[in-house]
Amino acid sequence: xxxxxxxxxxxxxxxxxxxxxxxxxxxxxxxxxxxxxxxxxxxxxxxxxxxxxxxxxxxxxxxxxxxxxxxxxxxxx
Numbered sequence: 142x143x144x145x146x147x148x149x150x151x152x153x154x155x156x157x158x159x160x161x162x163x164x165x166x167x168x169x170x171x172x173x174x175x176x177x178x179x180x181x182x183x184x185x186x187x188x189x190x191x192x193x194x195x196x197x198x199x200x201x202x203x204x205x206x207x208x209x210x211x212x213x214x215x216x217x218x
Contacts, residue, residue, distance in 0.1 A: 151204045
């Protein structure tokens with residue numbers, strides 16, 4: 142597992158052996174795990190953001206849109 146992005150609102154963890162990403166919405170306490178084609182699409186979409194625009198505000202907005210309606214609640218047991 143590798144932490145590839147971390148802000149006050151989101152974390153993105155990469156799982157290279159599983160070819161997956163875990164997107165964590167800290168504010169809503171929700172997560173989304175992407176694997177296979179979904180992980181490849183996510184990686185391509187992130188890499189499609191121009192380098193000069195890759196600031197926290199832009200990436201957080203991208204993750205907010207990407208996670209909308211698809212993430213699952215984080216439950217502590």
